[in-house]
Every structure is written in C-alpha cells, then in structure tokens.
Amino acid sequence: xxxxxxxxxxxxxxxxxxxxxxxxxxxxxxxxxxxxxxxxxxxxxxxxxxxxxxxxxxxxxxxxxxxxxxxxxxxxxxxxxxxxxxxxxxxxxxxxxxxxxxxxxxxxxxxxxxxxxxxxxxxxxxxxxxxxxxxxxxxxxxxxxxxxxxxxxxxxxxxxxxxxxxxxxxxxxxxxxxxxxxxxxxxxxxxxxxxxxxxxxxxxxxxxxxxxxxxxxxxxxxxxxxxxxxxxxxxxxxxxxxxxxxxxxxxxxxxxxxxxxxxxxxxxxxxxxxxxxxxxxxxxxxxxxxxxxxxxxxxxxxxxxxxxxxxxxxxxxxxxxxxxxxxxxxxxxxxxxxxxxxxxxxxxxxxxxxxxxxxxxxxxxxxxxxxxxxxxxxxxxxxxxxxxxxxxxxxxxxxxxxxxxxxxxxxxxxxxxxxxxxxxxxxxxxxxxxxxxxxxxxxxxxxxxxxxxxxxxxxxxxxxxxxxxxxxxxxxxx
Amino acid sequence: xxxxxxxxxxxxxxxxxxxxxxxxxxxxxxxxxxxxxxxxxxxxxxxxxxxxxxxxxxxxxxxxxxxxxxxxxxxxxxxxxxxxxxxxxxxxxxxxxxxxxxxxxxxxxxxxxxxxxxxxxxxxxxxxxxxxxxxxxxxxxxxxxxxxxxxxxxxxxxxxxxxxxxxxxxxxxxxxxxxxxxxxxxxxxxxxxxxxxxxxxxxxxxxxxxxxxxxxxxxxxxxxxxxxxxxxxxxxxxxxxxxxxxxxxxxxxxxxxxxxxxxxxxxxxxxxxxxxxxxxxxxxxxxxxxxxxxxxxxxxxxxxxxxxxxxxxxxxxxxxxxxxxxxxxxxxxxxxxxxxxxxxxxxxxxxxxxxxxxxxxxxxxxxxxxxxxxxxxxxxxxxxxxxxxxxxxxxxxxxxxxxxxxxxxxxxxxxxxxxxxxxxxxxxxxxxxxxxxxxxxxxxxxxxxxxxxxxxxxxxxxxxxxxxxxxxxxxxxxxxxxxxxxxxxxxxxxxxxxxxxx
Numbered sequence: 001x002x003x004x005x006x007x008x009x010x011x012x013x014x015x016x017x018x019x020x021x022x023x024x025x026x027x028x029x030x031x032x033x034x035x036x037x038x039x040x041x042x043x044x045x046x047x048x049x050x051x052x053x054x055x056x057x058x059x060x061x062x063x064x065x066x067x068x069x070x071x072x073x074x075x076x077x078x079x080x081x082x083x084x085x086x087x088x089x090x091x092x093x094x095x096x097x098x099x100x101x102x103x104x105x106x107x108x109x110x111x112x113x114x115x116x117x118x119x120x121x122x123x124x125x126x127x128x129x130x131x132x133x134x135x136x137x138x139x140x141x142x143x144x145x146x147x148x149x150x151x152x153x154x155x156x157x158x159x160x161x162x163x164x165x166x167x168x169x170x171x172x173x174x175x176x177x178x179x180x181x182x183x184x185x186x187x188x189x190x191x192x193x194x195x196x197x198x199x200x201x202x203x204x205x206x207x208x209x210x211x212x213x214x215x216x217x218x219x220x221x222x223x224x225x226x227x228x229x230x231x232x233x234x235x236x237x238x239x240x241x242x243x244x245x246x247x248x249x250x251x252x253x254x255x256x257x258x259x260x261x262x263x264x265x266x267x268x269x270x271x272x273x274x275x276x277x278x279x280x281x282x283x284x285x286x287x288x289x290x291x292x293x294x295x296x297x298x299x300x301x302x303x304x305x306x307x308x309x310x311x312x313x314x315x316x317x318x319x320x321x322x323x324x325x326x327x328x329x330x331x332x333x334x335x336x337x338x339x340x341x342x343x344x345x346x347x348x349x350x351x352x353x354x355x356x357x358x359x360x361x362x363x364x365x366x367x368x369x370x371x372x373x374x375x376x377x378x379x380x381x382x383x384x385x386x387x388x389x390x391x392x393x394x395x396x397x398x399x400x401x402x403x404x405x406x407x408x409x410x411x412x413x414x415x416x417x418x419x420x421x422x423x424x425x426x427x428x429x430x431x432x433x434x435x436x437x438x439x440x441x442x443x444x445x446x447x448x449x450x451x452x453x454x455x456x457x458x459x460x461x462x463x464x465x466x467x468x469x470x471x472x473x474x475x476x477x478x
Numbered sequence: 479x480x481x482x483x484x485x486x487x488x489x490x491x492x493x494x495x496x497x498x499x500x501x502x503x504x505x506x507x508x509x510x511x512x513x514x515x516x517x518x519x520x521x522x523x524x525x526x527x528x529x530x531x532x533x534x535x536x537x538x539x540x541x542x543x544x545x546x547x548x549x550x551x552x553x554x555x556x557x558x559x560x561x562x563x564x565x566x567x568x569x570x571x572x573x574x575x576x577x578x579x580x581x582x583x584x585x586x587x588x589x590x591x592x593x594x595x596x597x598x599x600x601x602x603x604x605x606x607x608x609x610x611x612x613x614x615x616x617x618x619x620x621x622x623x624x625x626x627x628x629x630x631x632x633x634x635x636x637x638x639x640x641x642x643x644x645x646x647x648x649x650x651x652x653x654x655x656x657x658x659x660x661x662x663x664x665x666x667x668x669x670x671x672x673x674x675x676x677x678x679x680x681x682x683x684x685x686x687x688x689x690x691x692x693x694x695x696x697x698x699x700x701x702x703x704x705x706x707x708x709x710x711x712x713x714x715x716x717x718x719x720x721x722x723x724x725x726x727x728x729x730x731x732x733x734x735x736x737x738x739x740x741x742x743x744x745x746x747x748x749x750x751x752x753x754x755x756x757x758x759x760x761x762x763x764x765x766x767x768x769x770x771x772x773x774x775x776x777x778x779x780x781x782x783x784x785x786x787x788x789x790x791x792x793x794x795x796x797x798x799x800x801x802x803x804x805x806x807x808x809x810x811x812x813x814x815x816x817x818x819x820x821x822x823x824x825x826x827x828x829x830x831x832x833x834x835x836x837x838x839x840x841x842x843x844x845x846x847x848x849x850x851x852x853x854x855x856x857x858x859x860x861x862x863x864x865x866x867x868x869x870x871x872x873x874x875x876x877x878x879x880x881x882x883x884x885x886x887x888x889x890x891x892x893x894x895x896x897x898x899x900x901x902x903x904x905x906x907x908x909x910x911x912x913x914x915x916x917x918x919x920x921x922x923x924x925x926x927x928x929x930x931x932x933x934x935x936x937x938x939x940x941x942x943x944x945x946x947x948x949x950x951x952x953x954x955x956x957x958x959x960x961x962x963x964x965x966x967x968x969x970x971x972x973x974x975x976x977x978x979x980x
Contacts, residue, residue, distance in 0.1 A: 379624065382650075385620055393657075397657075402666075404688065414654055421654075425643070425646050432634055432639060433634055433636075433639055470548075470549055
C-alpha cells in the first residue's frame with residue numbers, strides 16, 4: 001500500500017514544487033524533474049502491483065488512522081495497481097515526447113501534467129464516492145488548463161470544456177448528496193450491501209451516470225470531445241484521449257458494478273451496451289468523414305470508447321468476468337494506441353504544415369516514421385492480431401459467440417472493426433499517393449517521430465504479456 | 479521449453495527473410511549492392527533451412543515452436559508435411575521473383591521500401607504456412623494483408639490507390655469474418671493444434687449449427703484471398719501493381735494463402751469425417767465449380783494480357799478448392815499438388831507478361847502479333863505456361879488435372895468431369911489465341927511501341943529472362959518426374975497418406 005501511496009504522492013508533490021518555484025527554474029530542468037518523478041512513480045506502481053499480487057486480495061487503508069466510516073479510505077486492488085502502472089507509463093512516454101521533440105512545449109505543461117498524474121492516481125485508489133468527486137474535479141480542471149496551453153485559439157473549446165465539465169461534476173455531486181441523504185454513507189464498500197432499488201437511489205444513479213458519461217464523452221454525450229482534444233497541444237491531446245476520459249469511466253464502473261443494486265445494474269446494462277455499439281459506428285463514421293487529422297483521431301476516441309462502454313454494459317447484464325477483463329484491456333490498449341496516434345498526427349501536422357487529412361498525400365515518403373507509427377497504432381484500434389486491441393477484442397468476443405442468442409452483439413463488434421479499418425486506412429491509403437505529394441515544410445524531427453512510434457510498439461508488444469494481463473485482471477477486479 | 483534445433487528451425491525460417499527485410503528498410507536508396515546482397519543472402523539462407531526441414535520431416539522428425547499468447551490458444555509454429563509443401567514453393571518462387579524484381583525495378587525510386595515489404599510479405603507467407611493452429615494462422619493471414627498493401631499501391635498513382643483501397647476493403651473484411659469464425663470455433667472446441675483428420679468429429683452432432691456457421695464464416699474469410707466468386711473482385715483490379723507484385727499475389731503468397739487455409743480448415747480442423755457429417759462439402763464444391771467456369775468465361779472477355787491472366791488465376795486456384803471438397807484421397811493429391819503446379823505455371827506467365835511490357839511496351843493481346851520473332855525465349859516460356867494451364871502433358875498442369883479427374887470418378891461425382899472438361903476448353907480458348915498470335919502472325923509493320931534492349935545479345939535483361947525460363951523448365955520437370963518421391967506429386971501423396979490415414 002505504501003508504494004501505491006508513493007506513486008500517487010510523488011507526482012503530486014513535484015507538481016506543487018514546480019508550481020511554486022517553476023518560474024525560477026529553466027524549462028529543461030522543469031521537464032527533467034517532471035519526467036524523473038514520473039519514472040519513480042512508475043517504479044512504485046510496479047512494486048504496488050507486486051504487493052497486491054502477492055497478497056491475492058485488495059488492500060485497504062484508512063488515511064490518518066481514523067476508524068472505518070469516518071476515515072478517507074483508499075483501496076489498492078490488482079486493477080487499480082495496474083491502472084497506476086498504466087498512468088505512470090503513459091505519462092512517461094508522453095513526457096519524454098514533450099521534452100525531447102524539437103518544437104518543445106509550454107513550460108506550464110510540466111506542473112499540470114504532474115497534477116494530472118497525481119489526480120488520476122488518487123482516482124484509481126479512492127474507495128469513497130465523495131473522494132472520487134474531488135479527484136474528478138481536480139482532473140477536470142487540470143485538463144481544461146492543459147487544453148488552454150495551446151494559446152488563444154484553444155480558449156473557446158477550453159471554455160466549453162470547462163462549463164461542461166463543471167455541469168457534469170454538479171450532476172455527479174447531486175447524486176452523491178442524494179445517496180448520502182438516503183444511506184448516510186459514501187464509502188463504496190460500506191454502501192454496496194445496503195443499496196436498494198428505490199426512487200432516490202435510481203435518481204441518484206441516473207444523475208451520477210449522466211455526469212460521468214458527459215465527462216468521459218460516452219455517446220450520446222460526446223460532442224464536446226473532438227474540438228477540445230483536437231485543439232490542445234499534441235502531447236496534451238494524447239494525455240486527454242489516452243488517459244483522462246478513462247477516469248470517469250472507472251467511476252462509472254465502480255458505481256454500477258459495486259454500489260448499485262444488481263437488479264438495477266442488469267436493467268441498465270443493455271442500454272449502455274447499445275449506446276456503446278452506436279458510439280462505435282457513429283464515432284467511426286464521423287472519423288471517416290472528418291477533414292482534419294486531429295479531429296479524425298479525436299472521433300476515433302469516441303468510437304473506441306464505444307467498445308469499453310459495450311464491455312461495461314454487457315458486464316452489468318451478464319456479470320461475466322471476461323467482460324471485466326475485456327473492458328480494462330480495451331482501456332489500456334486504447335490508451336497506448338491513441339497516444340501514438342495523436343503524437344504521430346501532431347508530428348505530421350507540423351512537418352507537413354497542414355491540418356487536413358488530404359495534406360497527408362505521400363506521407364510514407366516524406367514522414368515515413370510518423371506515418372508508420374500512425375498505421376501501427378491504427379492496427380491496434382482495428383484489432384489486428386497480435387496487438388493489444390486484438391487481445392481485448394478476442395476476450396470480448398469469446399462469451400459473445402458461445403451462445404447463439406448473443407450473436408447480434410458480435411455483429412456490433414464486427415461492424416466496429418470494419419468502420420475502424422475504414423477510417424484508419426483512409427489515411428494510410430492517401431499516404432501512399434506518389435502522384436500528388438505534399439512536400440514537407442520543414443525537415444522531419446527524427447526524435448519526435450520515433451518517440452511517437454514507441455507507444456504503438458508497446459501496444460503490439462502487449463500481446464506477448466497477454467496471458468499475464470488476463471490473469472491479473474481475472475484475479476479480482478474489486 | 480527446451481531450445482533445440484528442431485524447436486528453433488521454424489522461427490529461423492521466418493527470421494531468415496524478416497531480418498533482411500528490416501535491414502533493407504534502413505538501407506539508403508543508393509546502396510543497391512547492399513540491398514541485393516541482403517536479399518540474396520536471405521533467400522539462400524531460407525532455401526538452406528527449408529531443405530534442412532524437408533530432410534528432417536521426411537525422416538519423421540517433428541519441428542514445433544510455441545509461445546504463450548491467448549488463454550487456451552498459443553502461438554504455434556509447426557513444420558509438417560503440408561506446411562512444407564507451401565513453404566518450399568514460396569521460398570523457391572521468392573528467389574525467382576527477387577531476381578526478377580531487382581532487374582524490373584532497376585533505377586526506379588523507393589526500392590528500399592519495396593524490397594523491405596517484399597521480404598516481410600514472404601516472411602508472413604512462410605509463417606502462415608508453418609502456423610500450427612488457427613490463431614497463429616489468423617495472425618499471419620492479417621499480417622500478410624498489411625505487408626502486401628504497400629506493394630499493391632507501390633506505384634502511387636490514382637489507379638494504384640484505387641486498387642489498393644479495393645484490396646483492403648476485401649481483405650480486411652475477409653479477415654474480420656475469419657476472426658469471427660475462428661473465435662466461434664474457439665468457443666466451441668478451443669484452439670488445439672492442426673491434426674490430420676481434424677479435431678471436431680466428436681462435437682459434430684452436438685454443435686452442428688454453430689459449426690456450420692463457423693465453417694461458413696471461415697470459408698468466406700479465406701475465400702476472399704483465394705478469390706472464390708463472388709469474392710474475387712480485388713484480384714483483377716490489383717493488376718495495376720508492378721509485375722513482380724502480381725507474381726507474388728498470384729503464385730507465391732496471397733491467393734495461395736487463401737487456398738492453403740481452405741485445405742487446412744477442411745483437412746486439419748474439421749477433418750474429412752466431420753465435414754461430410756455436417757454436409758459442408760457439397761456447397762463448397764458448387765462454389766468452386768461456379769468459380770472455375772465463371773472466371774474462365776470472364777477471362778475470355780479480357781483484352782488486357784494481365785487481366786486475362788488474373789481471371790485465369792481465379793479459375794485455376796479454385797481447382798484446389800474443388801479437389802479438397804471432393805474428399806477423396808486421389809482428388810486430395812490433385813488439390814495439394816496443384817498448389818505447387820499452379821504456382822510454377824502462373825509465375826512463369828506473369829514473368830513473361832512483365833517482360834513483354836518492359837521490353838516492347840505490350841499490354842494488349844492484339845499487340846502480341848509476331849512476338850515470337852523478337853522475344854523467342856520469353857514467348858517459349860509463356861507457351862509452356864499456357865499449355866500447362868490447358869493441361870497438355872507432360873507439363874505440370876496435366877498431372878493435377880489427371881488426379882482431379884480420377885479423384886472425382888473415385889467418389890462418383892461424374893459431373894465434375896464436365897466442369898473440368900469445360901474449363902480445359904475455355905482455357906484453350908483464351909490461351910491459344912495468344913500463342914497463335916505470338917508464333918504465327920507477322921510482327922507489326924510499324925515496329926514495336928518501345929524497343930528496349932534491342933542492341934543486346936539477349937532479347938531482354940538477363941535477370942528478367944532467367945526466372946521465367948527456370949520456372950518454365952521446372953513446370954516441365956515436375957511433370958516429367960512426377961513419379962519420383964521428391965517431386966511435388968510424391969510429396970503430396972505423402973501428405974495425403976497421413977491425412978486419410980492410409
């Protein structure tokens with residue numbers, strides 16, 4: 001447990017440090033501090049994972065030694081340990097990119113990314129609905145500030161994002177208040193056995209679900225995402241799409257799989273799963289039509305979250321452990337692939353001097369490494385073997401196919417695969433155009449391009465550790 | 479897992495083209511010599527390793543490599559007799575195609591990219607051949623799509639891009655269906671290794687419905703690459719690719735991968751017994767028969783040489799499917815041996831068509847008049863290939879047809895004779911005019927379009943001429959020496975004896 005707390009505290013403290021005396025330091029040193037703290041946090045997360053795996057069950061801690069019921073309770077399960085590891089890894093990969101690419105980044109990025117890391121770590125470890133609210137709020141505010149980093153043109157989407165984020169938090173808080181009024185309890189583990197399917201609980205759950213779906217841009221509440229993610233600086237887009245939207249999703253999962261009474265969860269399951277299927281297709285179609293590169297990538301986030309939502313919905317409906325595994329495998333595989341996709345998109349944009357998809361003509365010749373990264377990461381989104389996306393899809397498909405009455409869901413997965421292939425290969429096919437090459441404005445930045453490829457290679461490497469991941473997630477999600 | 483040479487050999491065979499491929503990507507464009515060295519080293523090494531494995535398998539050794547991947551589904555590479563048939567074919571033809579491609583692409587841009595993907599393509603094909611279970615097969619099947627796409631669009635013209643999009647739409651769609659079928663099968667029976675006789679016989683009664691659906695999905699998925707009608711649309715379009723790529727698509731890798739997959743599914747996954755129990759052979763047989771006739775008619779309508787050859791491939795590859803679906807041992811020999819025979823003959827034809835286009839700028843059939851006088855060697859190789867396709871003895875194609883016909887009679891499917899006979903007539907109708915024009919018409923009075931290599935001793939670049947001559951010779955030799963044990967026919971009999979437990 002101590003390691004997990006360290007993994008949470010280190011980025012938070014270095015964030016504070018950078019905030020207080022960041023101006024006095026040179027940008028290079030700021031970046032170094034941030035990356036070093038991420039690295040330490042990553043190592044701590046690894047030890048925390050070992051610890052929880054050795055214990056075989058989730059570990060609980062009452063902060064400050066207060067007794068249960070009064071204390072702020074933290075919980076380290078194998079899932080939250082894995083997510084801690086994932087968060088630190090993503091921050092490390094994206095931090096390295098932000099620090100080493102030629103264009104550099106606004107110095108405020110480092111403090112904010114440390115805060116983001118800390119608040120996400122706190123989110124994975126919280127086991128209390130109000131605590132979760134606080135982490136959610138922190139996460140939202142940091143994310144908005146990060147969107148605004150790219151200057152004046154991003155203020156509008158950032159402001160929209162802020163308003164929506166606040167509204168969503170409000171919805172969530174209302175739900176929390178209702179539950180507190182009804183049960184006098186907000187600790188997840190204490191609340192879980194007591195909830196009943198009465199009107200107050202239903203209303204509370206509905207409000208909280210709306211808020212959370214809005215925050216993680218789940219269909220049909222996704223419209224704010226593409227402009228916000230597309231207008232942020234490249235490294236920030238990668239963090240937002242790869243990580244931030246997963247936070248509210250986690251709370252949604254806690255809420256429905258633990259807090260809500262099972263009967264209610266079974267009712268809402270199919271609704272969520274259908275929303276997921278629609279997200280998969282509608283998001284994919286929007287990505288296919290999108291004229292600009294980053295918007296395409298942002299819409300693909302909307303589509304891919306559909307997979308996760310589908311897995312969550314079916315998990316609630318059938319209570320199958322495979323769905324739980326599939327859900328988190330999707331989250332991790334998507335995070336890594338999306339990071340690569342955004343970094344590659346950003347690099348290609350700056351090298352080729354265009355935001356438009358049509359500007360990528362001939363990209364396999366002009367920016368080969370970045371284009372390769374885009375294609376490789378895209379392969380994982382499509383779910384081509386042996387990538388992480390394939391792993392997740394395989395686990396999801398197995399229970400869907402074993403019963404003939406579940407086959408329509410498998411059809412949804414098939415459709416999702418085809419649509420994802422369509423929008424990824426729309427770009428890839430263009431990049432092979434040799435007749436109308438769009439010449440690059442500046443020499444491609446080699447380091448930046450290779451760093452964009454790194455997460456994509458990792459997501460394809462996930463397949464090799466597939467069995468380990470599956471066992472870990474099967475070992476006990478709660 | 480103990481690491482011995484029998485474990486590592488399958489991996490080494492894949493790596494022998496994968497590593498040169500990756501190195502080629504990093505080779506500067508101007509370093510042609512280094513690129514050629516890498517290519518040829520890879521090919522020679524691979525041929526050596528394949529020879530070693532062939533010797534091992536005929537001695538009864540087992541080659542198996544495994545790696546954990548999914549729960550209940552490992553990555554398995556296994557060198558069995560059937561796998562080797564395909565591996566040996568693609569390795570030999572890869573050598574020929576590499577030599578050909580070096581000359582064909584001389585002085586053209588982006589050669590490092592081309593040869594890099596070329597090597598990757600062969601690596602995935604060999605991996606697909608050595609795949610020891612359906613998951614591993616799927617993995618390489620999808621990777622093959624990805625490795626061939628850059629080759630199809632290599633020219634980067636609008637037509638090439640259009641063909642590339644069509645290619646992707648078909649193959650990725652097929653891949654998705656194949657995935658569904660394999661996942662469905664996995665949920666019923668898990669994913670054990672391929673075994674002669676299949677592993678589903680015991681389950682055929684209980685899960686008849688699901689097994690039929692899974693079979694249908696997998697055949698649809700494989701049928702895209704095997705170009706079964708109506709899933710063949712990508713193949714004629716893909717003709718815009720450079721000639722070595724066409725050779726690769728038609729003879730070495732892609733189309734063969736589909737046909738090979740069908741053989742695996744019928745013999746080593748479902749097994750003859752379960753396939754018959756579930757009455758799956760009849761629909762497959764009809765599909766193959768329709769493809770053979772329909773594609774032959776379409777070939778007759780084409781005026782472009784390469785397009786005609788493309789439709790001829792669609793038709794000829796379905797011989798394999800037909801032979802498989804007849805479920806008799808003799809027809810099975812015909813199907814498996816045709817995998818090699820069709821490859822040899824078709825690659826010859828494509829090399830020659832490429833030579834005509836490169837040397838004299840000839841693309842259409844009408845332009846072939848008098849070609850035999852200017853390019854006698856290429857035209858002779860072309861003639862051997864074409865006559866072989868028709869089924870003239872002693873060329874390879876005759877042997878396959880002979881076995882298919884006797885096989886059909888053995889299982890009392892007399893109507894197949896009509897299909898094969900009709901197809902032979904149609905083959906003659908669309909190949910003989912080309913041969914006639916080439917040898918017996920006078921050359922055009924106005925001279926040729928282009929006239930490259932006119933002042934040289936040979937009719938064209940020697941590296942363009944040598945590969946078709948060798949493959950033409952091989953197609954005759956495998957026919958003449960069909961009776962010996964080390965011919966493709968002898969090896970096919972060895973495979974079939976195992977499959978049918980004879």
